[in-house]
Amino acid sequence: xxxxxxxxxxxxxxxxxxxxxxxxxxxxxxxxxxxxxxxxxxxxxxxxxxxxxxxxxxxxxxxxxxxxxxxxxxxxxxxxxxxxxxxxxxxxxxxxxxxxxxxxxxxxxxxxxxxxxxxxxxxxxxxxxxxxxxxxxxxxxxxxxxxxxxxxxxxxxxxxxxxxxxxxxxxxxxxxxxxxxxxxxxxxxxxxxxxxx
Amino acid sequence: xxxxxxxxxxxxxxxxxxxxxxxxxxxxxxxxxxxxxxxxxxxxxxxxxxxxxxxxxxxxxxxxxxxxxxxxxxxxxxxxxxxxxxxxxxxxxxxxxxxxxxxxxxxxxxxxxxxxxxxxxxxxxxxxxxxxxxxxxxxxxxxxxxxxxxxxxxxxxxxxxxxxxxxxxxxxxxxxxxxxxxxxxxxxxxxxxxxxx
DNA sequence: TTCAGAAGTGATAGTGACTGTCAATTGAGA
DNA sequence: TCTCAATTGACAGTCACTATCACTTCTGAA
Numbered sequence: 001x002x003x004x005x006x007x008x009x010x011x012x013x014x015x016x017x018x019x020x021x022x023x024x025x026x027x028x029x030x031x032x033x034x035x036x037x038x039x040x041x042x043x044x045x046x047x048x049x050x051x052x053x054x055x056x057x058x059x060x061x062x063x064x065x066x067x068x069x070x071x072x073x074x075x076x077x078x079x080x081x082x083x084x085x086x087x088x089x090x091x092x093x094x095x096x097x098x099x100x101x102x103x104x105x106x107x108x109x110x111x112x113x114x115x116x117x118x119x120x121x122x123x124x125x126x127x128x129x130x131x132x133x134x135x136x137x138x139x140x141x142x143x144x145x146x147x148x149x150x151x152x153x154x155x156x157x158x159x160x161x162x163x164x165x166x167x168x169x170x171x172x173x174x175x176x177x178x179x180x181x182x183x184x185x186x187x188x189x190x191x192x193x194x195x196x197x
Numbered sequence: 198x199x200x201x202x203x204x205x206x207x208x209x210x211x212x213x214x215x216x217x218x219x220x221x222x223x224x225x226x227x228x229x230x231x232x233x234x235x236x237x238x239x240x241x242x243x244x245x246x247x248x249x250x251x252x253x254x255x256x257x258x259x260x261x262x263x264x265x266x267x268x269x270x271x272x273x274x275x276x277x278x279x280x281x282x283x284x285x286x287x288x289x290x291x292x293x294x295x296x297x298x299x300x301x302x303x304x305x306x307x308x309x310x311x312x313x314x315x316x317x318x319x320x321x322x323x324x325x326x327x328x329x330x331x332x333x334x335x336x337x338x339x340x341x342x343x344x345x346x347x348x349x350x351x352x353x354x355x356x357x358x359x360x361x362x363x364x365x366x367x368x369x370x371x372x373x374x375x376x377x378x379x380x381x382x383x384x385x386x387x388x389x390x391x392x393x394x
Numbered sequence: 395t396t397c398a399g400a401a402g403t404g405a406t407a408g409t410g411a412c413t414g415t416c417a418a419t420t421g422a423g424a
Numbered sequence: 425t426c427t428c429a430a431t432t433g434a435c436a437g438t439c440a441c442t443a444t445c446a447c448t449t450c451t452g453a454a
Binding site (some may be wrong): 203204205233234249253254255324362 | 409410411412413420421422
């Protein structure tokens with residue numbers, strides 16, 4: 001599992017984690033906007049320059065996920081016969097059982113979902129993936145990835161997933177992720193007609 | 198039509214327009230990020246302080262639309278019998294015929310759709326409206342506006358509309374807006390099932 | 395093990411968006 | 425016309441982020 005990686009890469013990861021950890025601690029204490037990069041750097045015992053080398057922006061510190069779930073590969077390599085919803089469900093649940101059900105790092109989640117500039121970064125991240133999804137949908141349906149229909153479907157999917165995440169957070173992660181995911185996909189697949197009638 | 202407004206309000210509007218106009222001119226010449234607020238203020242013959250008083254952010258200068266289309270009122274007051282898609286279509290087309298088919302100010306559109314920080318502001322604007330839409334959908338369907346299904350549907354709607362706008366821009370506004378709107382709504386109403394199968 | 399080149403680090407000096415404050419000016423309404 | 429309230433521009437400051445550069449630390453080949 002653990003790739004044989006150079007000392008350099010190890011140090012880098014360790015430092016990034018230290019910076020993120022220090023940052024989250026300070027955010028918890030004073031709030032996201034009240035904490036400066038300089039303070040974070042001092043708390044993590046690196047220079048401000050290094051913080052910027054690791055993370056492009058202050059928001060990036062929150063966005064960074066050392067154990068990010070990989071969705072692209074499983075979806076891209078999915079069998080034509082298996083419905084999209086099932087692939088997604090399986091991938092997420094598989095990841096879940098592997099990583100001790102902490103898909104969402106609650107510590108980061110607060111800022112991901114509540115700080116405006118971080119919200120924007122999250123949304124951007126979601127929509128940045130839509131062209132990839134569009135290519136996949138296009139291949140499956142025999143359309144062009146540049147079709148309005150394909151693009152709208154993918155944009156709607158991203159918007160729906162984003163809304164589901166926000167809902168989950170707003171409800172304090174009460175509902176199990178699997179159930180939430182199913183209801184979300186079901187709504188998007190045949191619920192928009194009812195809702196937007 | 199023209200409300201009897203004080204001299205103060207008139208001046209304010211005139212100044213805002215002057216600032217936006219100056220800004221767009223400078224953006225066209227040097228690009229969005231290369232132009233400073235100070236330069237914009239100088240070109241518009243106001244102080245930098247005033248620019249910030251009119252527009253909260255640099256992105257806001259682009260976002261500002263003196264002739265913004267009103268969607269909330271027509272949708273909120275729509276008859277239960279009339280389908281959502283039709284209300285939206287009618288409102289937009291009505292606005293269109295009234296304002297000499299310039300729904301989209303091409304001059305601003307370039308920056309709205311192409312500058313990352315402005316894109317973020319546009320997306321935020323879209324999703325900020327979803328609770329309003331959710332309240333409307335909830336009222337029509339007899340659900341709670343806090344239901345996952347309602348929220349997901351509204352988020353998906355916002356994402357789909359955003360994607361449609363981007364598509365329209367990417368295709369250089371070739372397709373008539375009415376047709377684009379119809380296809381977009383049709384896709385969201387019964388197209389997601391096909392696309393995401 | 396050694397050593398040259400590559401890559402990472404921290405210090406430093408910016409730039410520019412944005413905030414807060416305050417005295418001077420200018421409309422609004424009596 | 426006069427008073428009060430809102431608007432303005434000037435000024436000083438904060439902070440995210442960029443660019444540069446000498447110095448240190450790893451890497452991979454000999």
